[in-house]
Amino acid sequence: MRYPDKSAVNEHFSRAARSYDAHAILQLAVGRALVQRLPGELPVPTALDLGCATAPFARAQQQALPQVQWQAVDLSRVMLAEAAERGRLNDHYRPLCADAETLPLADASQGLVFSCFALQWCDPQRVMTEIHRVLAPGGRLLLALPLAGSLRELRDSWQAVNGRPHVNRLPALADWQAATQQAGFADAQLQQQVMVESYHSVKQIARRLKATGADHVSGATGLTGKNAWLAMVKEYESKRTEQGLPLTWNVLFLDAEKIG
Numbered sequence: 699m700r701y702p703d704k705s706a707v708n709e710h711f712s713r714a715a716r717s718y719d720a721h722a723i724l725q726l727a728v729g730r731a732l733v734q735r736l737p738g739e740l741p742v743p744t745a746l747d748l749g750c751a752t753a754p755f756a757r758a759q760q761q762a763l764p765q766v767q768w769q770a771v772d773l774s775r776v777m778l779a780e781a782a783e784r785g786r787l788n789d790h791y792r793p794l795c796a797d798a799e800t801l802p803l804a805d806a807s808q809g810l811v812f813s814c815f816a817l818q819w820c821d822p823q824r825v826m827t828e829i830h831r832v833l834a835p836g837g838r839l840l841l842a843l844p845l846a847g848s849l850r851e852l853r854d855s856w857q858a859v860n861g862r863p864h865v866n867r868l869p870a871l872a873d874w875q876a877a878t879q880q881a882g883f884a885d886a887q888l889q890q891q892v893m894v895e896s897y898h899s900v901k902q903i904a905r906r907l908k909a910t911g912a913d914h915v916s917g918a919t920g921l922t923g924k925n926a927w928l929a930m931v932k933e934y935e936s937k938r939t940e941q942g943l944p945l946t947w948n949v950l951f952l953d954a955e956k957i958g
């Protein structure tokens with residue numbers, strides 16, 4: 699599988715920094731569910747929020763683990779600046795601009811890695827190996843991200859019109875399962891949950907994806923013509939139900955511990 703270029707991912711999220719919190723309804727709900735699963739104790743008092751964006755969970759994370767030194771990690775400096783502007787960073791919750799696949803952190807230095815809706819553009823094998831490396835023995839990984847099959851209505855509607863990649867291909871559950879095992883996590887728990895959002899219009903869907911930076915598509919070139927857009931909207935409208943236009947997310951919840 700071809701993984702998106704990091705500078706393009708960075709650029710997309712940097713543009714979405716201001717609008718992110720107000721539109722990331724599903725991401726924030728998933729993150730709150732992940733916060734509920736935080737352990738009460740860590741083997742060492744250090745934790746990362748990988749791909750934290752505006753650090754929307756900073757307060758809840760610190761309340762759950764008050765003695766812990768957190769690092770808010772993101773590829774995008776603009777996102778970290780937005781987190782600071784929103785008052786979410788402090789001496790115990792510091793920013794670190796870095797790529798999750800190559801963390802500038804020592805081996806076995808972290809008690810916890812938390813990550814919500816951020817690692818879907820990474821190579822599963824590379825990022826899981828890196829997370830395993832920085833975790834201390836007994837350290838926990840709590841992760842949620844969208845899997846292949848997410849945004850399927852949008853992908854299928856575009857596919858019917860011009861067959862171009864308007865939705866990124868995402869790794870599947872089996873890819874994350876294999877990467878988790880190969881990285882050295884034994885007994886990891888992986889659960890898949892299908893969540894369906896409802897929208898009034900395709901325009902509303904497009905706006906939401908843009909405002910959350912999720913509209914980045916690797917391999918897409920040029921602008922989409924008006925006729926193609928209208929044809930895609932017509933196709934999508936054929937999927938309308940009583941609740942509105944469906945948008946499916948296939949979400950992975952992963953809970954693992956580094957044994958050792």
Ligand SMILES: C[S@@+](CC[C@H](N)C(=O)[O-])C[C@H]1O[C@@H](n2cnc3c(N)ncnc32)[C@H](O)[C@@H]1O
Binds near residue numbers: 712774798910
């Ligand atoms: C959809 S936002 C998720 C934000 C937050 N975790 C939440 O759940 O609301 C994804 C964030 O991950 C960051 N990101 C994407 N790939 C990354 C990588 N390889 N390393 C670090 N951050 C990354 C993006 O810059 C963006 O800010």
